[in-house]
Amino acid sequence: MTLPVLRPTVDPRPSLLDLAPDDVLEQVGAFFAERGEPAYRAKQLLPRLWARPVATIDELTELPLATRAALSERFRLPRLTLAARQRSSDGTEKFLFRLHDGQTIETVAIPDGQRMTFCISSQAGCALRCAFCATGVMGFQRNLTAGEIAGQVRELALLDPPILPTNIVFMGMGEPLMNWSAVDVALTLLNDPRALGIGARHITVSTVGVLPGIEALAARPEQFRLAISVHAPFDDLRHDLMPVNVKYPLSSVIAAAKDFDRRVTFEYVMLGGVNDRPEHADALAHLARECRAFVNLIPLHPGGSLGFHPTPAMEISRFARRMREQGVEVAIRRSRGLDIAAACGQLRTEKVGRRAPVATEAHGQVELA
Ligand code: SAH
Numbered sequence: 001m002t003l004p005v006l007r008p009t010v011d012p013r014p015s016l017l018d019l020a021p022d023d024v025l026e027q028v029g030a031f032f033a034e035r036g037e038p039a040y041r042a043k044q045l046l047p048r049l050w051a052r053p054v055a056t057i058d059e060l061t062e063l064p065l066a067t068r069a070a071l072s073e074r075f076r077l078p079r080l081t082l083a084a085r086q087r088s089s090d091g092t093e094k095f096l097f098r099l100h101d102g103q104t105i106e107t108v109a110i111p112d113g114q115r116m117t118f119c120i121s122s123q124a125g126c127a128l129r130c131a132f133c134a135t136g137v138m139g140f141q142r143n144l145t146a147g148e149i150a151g152q153v154r155e156l157a158l159l160d161p162p163i164l165p166t167n168i169v170f171m172g173m174g175e176p177l178m179n180w181s182a183v184d185v186a187l188t189l190l191n192d193p194r195a196l197g198i199g200a201r202h203i204t205v206s207t208v209g210v211l212p213g214i215e216a217l218a219a220r221p222e223q224f225r226l227a228i229s230v231h232a233p234f235d236d237l238r239h240d241l242m243p244v245n246v247k248y249p250l251s252s253v254i255a256a257a258k259d260f261d262r263r264v265t266f267e268y269v270m271l272g273g274v275n276d277r278p279e280h281a282d283a284l285a286h287l288a289r290e291c292r293a294f295v296n297l298i299p300l301h302p303g304g305s306l307g308f309h310p311t312p313a314m315e316i317s318r319f320a321r322r323m324r325e326q327g328v329e330v331a332i333r334r335s336r337g338l339d340i341a342a343a344c345g346q347l348r349t350e351k352v353g354r355r356a357p358v359a360t361e362a363h364g365q366v367e368l369a
Contacts, residue, residue, distance in 0.1 A: 011076060013073075013074060013075050013076045014027070014075055014076070015075070015076045015077070015078050015145065015147045016028070016045075016049055016075045016076065016077050016147075017049065017077065017078065017145075017146070017147025017148075017150065017151050017154070017189075018145050018146050018147040018185070019147075020146075020185050020188045020189065020192070021046055021188070021189075021192050021194040021195055024042060024045065024046055024049070025042050025043065025046075027075075028041075028042040028045055028071075028075070029042040031070075031071065031074055031075075035067070035070065037067065041063065041067075044062065045060070046194045046195065047194070048060055048062075049077070049154075049195070050150075050154060050189065050194075050195040050196050051195070051196065051197060053154050053157055053158055054077075055079065055158055056077060056079075057071055057072040057075075057077050058072075078100060078147065078151070079151075079155070080097035080098070080099060080105075080148065080151050080152065080155050081097060081098040081099075082095060082096075082097060082098075082155065083096045083097060083098040083104060084096040086340040087340070088336065088337040088338070088339050088340045089339055090336055090337065090338075090339075091111045092108060092109070092110050092111070092336045092337035092340065093108070093109045093163070093337075094106060094107075094108045094109075094337060094340050095107045095108070095109070095152075095155070095156070097152065097155065099124070099144075099148060101142075103124040103141050103142060104124070105121040105124055105144065105148070105152070105172070105173055106121055106172050106173055107119065107120050107121065107152040107155075107156065107172060108172065108336075108337060109156060109163050109165070110336050110337070114166070115166045115167055116163065116164065116165050116166050116167070117165065117166070117167040117168070117169060118152070118153060118156065118165040118167070118168050118169070119169050119171045119172050120149060120152045120153065120168060120169070120170060120171075120172045121144065121149070121152065121172035121173035121174050122143075122144055122149055122170055122172070122173070122174040122175070122176040122179050122182070122183055122186075123140065123141070123142070123143050123144055123173060123174025123175065123176075123178070123179055124140075124141035124142050124143075124144065124173065124174070125138045125139050125140045125141035125142075125173065125174070126138075126139075126140055126173060126174050126175055127139070127140035127175070127178065128175055128178075128208055128242065128243065128244050129243055130208070130229075130231075130241060130242045130243075130244075131240065131241050131242070131307075131308070132241065132269060132271060132300060132308045134303060135173045135174065143174075143178075143179040143182055144174070144179065144182060145182050146182045146183075146184075146185035146186045146189060147189075148182075149182060149183065149186035149189075150186045150189035150190055150195070150196065152172075153165060153168070153190065153196055154196075165198065166198075166202060167198075167202045167203070167204075168190055168198055168202065168203045168204070169203075169204045169206060169227075170183070170204065170205045170206050171204075171206045171227075175207065175208060175210065176205050176206070176207060176213070177205065177207040177210035177212075177213025177214065177216075177217070178210055178213070180212070180213050180216050183205070183213075184216065184220075187203065187205075187220070187222070187224060190203055191203060191222055191224075200222035200223040200224045200225075201223050201224075201225060203224050203225065204224070204225040204226070204227050204265070205217055205224060205225070205226055205227070206227040206228075206229060206267065207226070207227070207228060207229065208228075208229050208242055208244050208248065208253075209228055209229070209244070209248045209252075209253030209256065210244075210248060211248055211252060211253070211256050214226065214256045214257075214260065215256070218259070218260050218261065223262055224262075225262065225263075225265065226257075226260055226262065226264050226265070227264070227265040227266075227267050227296070228253060228257055228264060228265070228266055228267065228293075229242070229267045229269075230250075230253075230266045230267065230268050230284065230287070231267070231268055231269050231271075231275060232250075232275050232280070233250070233275075233280055233283035233284040233286070233287055234250070234280075234283060235249055235250050235251070237274070237275060238250050241271075241274075241275070250287075254287055254290060254291060257291040257293060258290060258291045263292065263293070263294060264291055264292075264293045264294070265293060265294045265295070265296055266284070266287070266288055266291075266293045266294070266295045266296065267296050267298055268284060268295060268296065268297050268298065269298045269299075269300055270297055270298065270299055270300060270310065270311035270315075270316050270319070271300055271308050271309070271310075271311065272300070272308070272309035272310055272311045272312070272315075273309070274308065276311040276315060276316070276319055278319075278322060280319075281319045281322040281323050282322070282326070284323065284328075285322070285323040285326040285327075285328045286326075288323070288328045289326070289327060289328060293328075294329045294330075294331070295323060295328055295329065295330045295331070296330075296331050296332075296333050297316055297319065297320055297330060297331070297332045297333065298333045299311070299313070299316060299332075299333065299334075299335045301335060301338070302338075316332055317332065320332055
């Protein structure tokens with residue numbers, strides 16, 4: 001007697017959300033052509049995926065019933081399942097989405113005056129293990145697909161009432177430039193007027209400094225913005241905080257920032273007693289001037305990893321002033337969503353912390369819901 005082999009079922013149908021607009025036109029266009037239906041139907045489909053999205057293929061009532069059935073035999077229109085939603089007293093909202101394989105990722109919507117910035121994830125977990133980051137603690141699970149990345153924006157547009165972004169930052173979970181092939185397509189989906197239509201200058205990719213990825217981003221014709229997580233102006237300290245500094249040392253990251261033909265932002269998390277002394281301000285100012293970079297000083301969100309304390313606000317101001325005196329443009333970011341642990345990786349850690357591959361010594365820091 002032969003026993004059936006149990007394998008996880010893999011759905012062979014391509015996801016409509018993983019396809020760039022040109023590929024939708026080509027692949028879905030071919031599908032309609034085969035059925036003897038007009039090719040313009042593929043063009044009509046695009047806004048229903050992204051700009052005015054439908055939740056399911058069934059809801060595409062502009063198509064005949066039989067066409068919808070045939071379309072869903074050929075393609076998938078997957079959802080991200082909303083697993084948790086939290087609202088901060090400052091209006092910041094945080095969403096935890098479950099993916100088809102049980103992985104969870106976070107998306108944060110941050111209102112600020114007329115702006116609505118979405119902070120989106122590019123990977124489930126992260127391999128980089130930056131010492132102060134909650135996502136680093138959980139380790140790398142997998143890359144997201146283009147449709148799962150841009151799909152976070154789609155899901156918030158499907159809410160009732162919908163939440164629509166004016167700006168996107170790749171500052172959720174993961175290192176976007178270690179998942180370039182998907183991020184590349186996701187950038188197209190976010191920016192292309194036939195998809196989400198968000199201006200390239202309103203989309204920021206944040207990286208620890210993955211050099212091949214920076215080159216790939218620079219090679220795109222659109223004006224996507226680049227933010228570099230610097231966090232230390234000296235190699236030895238940066239090495240301690242960000243193990244990736246072995247592979248992409250500060251000097252090479254700074255050289256890449258200098259070569260980038262658009263203005264770069266430096267991100268610098270203020271870690272009390274670690275990277276917040278006057279000599280750090282001077283060295284950081286020097287690097288920023290070299291690259292004509294804008295500097296964002298970020299107050300540490302508590303709840304990352306053990307052993308770090310935020311720099312007091314007064315000292316952050318002093319640090320900023322010292323850099324400004326040296327001709328550098330500096331902004332101090334306001335912490336948003338403090339009461340909902342809105343920093344990178346924190347919600348997932350709360351919800352699934354027990355199951356995530358977390359170092360045991362880090363458990364003391366996480367609050368389980
Ligand atoms: N991997 C990318 C993008 C994700 S993190 C990168 O490192 O740039 C987005 C930003 O949040 C990074 O600058 C990261 O260092 C910062 N960050 C991580 N944990 C933080 C915390 N606890 N408080 C404040 N900023 C944090």
